[in-house]
Amino acid sequence: MSGENMTFVKDFFIVGFPGLHPKYYALVSAIMFLVYLFTLIGNGCFLLLFATNKTLHKPMYFIYISLVLSDVLFSTCTLPKIIARYWFHDGTISFAACFFQMYLVHYFGTVNSYTLALMALDRYIAICYPFRYHTIMSNRNIVVLSLVVWVFAHGCNIMMVARALPLPYCGINTIIHCYCDHVSIIRLACTEGSLYIFPALVYAMVVLLGSLAIILVSYSCIILAVLKISNTHGWLKTFSTCSSQLIIIALFFLPRCFYFMAAYIGIIFNADLQVAIIMLYSLLPPMINPLIYCLKTEEVKKILIRKL
Template sequence: MMPADNHTVFDPVTYILTGILGTEESHVWIAIPFCLIYIATIFGNSLLLFIILTERSLHEPMYLFMSMLAAADLLLSTTAVPKMLAVFWFRAGEISFAACLTQMFFIHVSFIAESAILVAMAFDRYVAICDPLRYTIILTKSVIRKIGLSVVTRSFCIIFPFIFLVKQLKFCRTNLLPHTYCDHMGIARLACNDITVNLWYGVAMAIIVIGLDVVLIALSYGFILRAVFRLPSKAARLKALRTCGSHVCVILMFYMPSFFSSLAHQFGHIIPGYILNLLANLYMLIPPMLNPIVYGVTTKEILKRVINVC
């Protein structure tokens, strides 16, 4: 389907993902590190899932939350990266409207789910350090299952309205998406009618959902730090902090790029578009690759079993 002119309303049958505009001659080379990162992501998260699910001694809350995070990382990467590589290597940017909405849905669902899982992991560390005697009573397998179900339900309920809002739009500009994957505002900006509702729903969800998650994590770690510094010995304090180290690293890797990406878009008039686009792609690639590495290196039980498997 060719781009429509600026005045003709049309129902989009397909979109064309253009890749990173301004770097077309380098697409083949850009795709090589992206592909290597994707392979590392699939291998690392699959290995982490395999170890946790097959080793009964790791069927504890902390490791079960790790497995949820690995599953979310696999979903995010697999939803976005194969099409991204097809765009770079084969110029296969054509994607149907339904497939574009599906990709958009799962990318956003994965992001919201990961944020919720990080909150659950912060709560797990809070209970383990601040109320260790009741740890196994509070975080039973039944509670873990309910938390997992609530993560999926919350993510679905928050993101599904995006599908409804996009389907209400009328398109009259073009079907060229200047990106490597479908995202809500990227599609909405192609519409010829008012997208204020789309814009404000996205902003509201970012502030309410992600903002609330960050506040809950901060509160958890506030209580954790207070409890840690009340411990009698330095060795006990270091041991308690060490158990939180990997989680803190993952939290920073997840939220900091999002914060800087949002900040960069606010100054989009002074930052080249291809830089913003490249940052958005790296945000999809780097955290899912690094998460299993962080847990593998910093968690003795995981590292020992990785060595045994490999």
Template sequence: MTTGNKTIVTEFIILGFPGLDPAYDGLMAAVFFVLYLIIVGGNLLILVFICYERCLHKPTYFIFCHLAMNDLLFGTVTLPKMISIYWLDDRVVPFGACFAQMYFVHSLGAIHSLILLFMALDRFIAICVPMRYPALITTKTVSIMCGLSWALTFLRMAGILANVLTLSFCSSNTIMQCYCDLVSIANLGSGQDEVKFVMAVAVGNALFSLLVPLSFITFSYISIILVAVLKLSRSRSGERYKALSTCTPQIFITCLYYLPRCFVYLSSYLGFAFGIDFKISLVLLYSLCPAAVNPIIYCLKTKDIKDCILKS
């Protein structure tokens, strides 16, 4: 659409990996398609299995259900379009659809951090103050915490979305990414001061969404190791092993989600420059790989789930 001498952006073009040889488009489509099948199949399996098996109707596994639902939604929001980019060469996204994808991408990412926090809190109370666990961590408590995390995050992200929509988009509409994200969209906005303000609000929101949960998660697992594990005597080595084994899946999931993300943020802050394709690969690593790997971790490293699978 053209107004005066300005062209108003009505759609965006997602490039995906700019440096990728078109000869590999089919391979990329196949990789994304298989990844989507793994995410959908694995997380649906977790949801159905925990709902079906009464022995898994515990607060810990209801938190797992929320994480599986979050992973399933994130994969569904991002991967179908990524597949169509490389399978059908369909790179055009309508203006509204791009902003909708951005909204859900960042909302689900923030909710993911909160769910990891709840998992850490669950293990912290179970191991450090086990006598208080039945009273503090109940199905009702977990339902309220997780429900509020979904509702309040979607509400908070609506404000971030409204802030980005204050920008004018009158020039470039090319997104150097595999899906619509806030940074890529905001950088296309007109007005240097306006873009700086939107980016400052977005960075502040990102730091709040990631660093606050990460700080508590780190504190929880360090406390578990120092207080509940190292103080156990040699005669209670079985309890020490049990305490560590119950935390191993959550620690692995947390590292898989946060370490690549922190690497990207720190490298940007310290001024290290990476190629755009490498940076996109890192973003996809911490965005999509946890959603695919989490169900495998649950099944292989969580004793109750593994035992129920073997019995069924």
């Protein structure tokens, strides 16, 4: 295509589920609205409990707060636009806004991954080094580590945007997804996309598998420590301490690993199923996590019962 005839993209159109019949638009938007509403309510309640109860001002709960903020911000930067797409037939997003959303999507995903690794380290030190726990994992140290996670997560995500932004985008401007992400945008560029997609995929795998490796090593050490405990009561107490974190970690990592492994071994999903899987593992954990904090953590459960 000659330079004179090339029309550059000024905005993008978020398609969502490409095979969804228009008669289901209202239903899908209502479901997504409820997911967003429950996410805000659940995480908001936990924030309120944390703010009003000094007994919760402990290292483990500071890590939960970091995860709560990341979950709420991720849902806020993704769900309102796709809800508007189906509810008000408004799927258009400006060029700059799309790239900003792409950055936020990958940034909050990175923050979540690092925070879950920090959570596993917290449990490892609590169980394997109980007498040094309050010295190593003090409130101050946890807050500093959480801030480091939020700052460190910026680096490669800024680089991804900086590499993708100058590319020429012309012709097709439809994003087959519920939000702007790196792969969906790069595929629309009028250039060879593999040069830009592959480094981003490598970075995503490093973040995902690097955090997962820290988690697996931490819990392997925890299991070895638990096996040395001779009584059943000690086993149950340790398992109860770790159960909520294990569920949260499983909700985040297992679907992602399944999705990446399926692509690696050649399992191909159609476009609608692919988008559905990504939306499930992206948006269900932020909604479910507050229930786990509250129902699987004895201290929070007692506070809730007392208030109710």
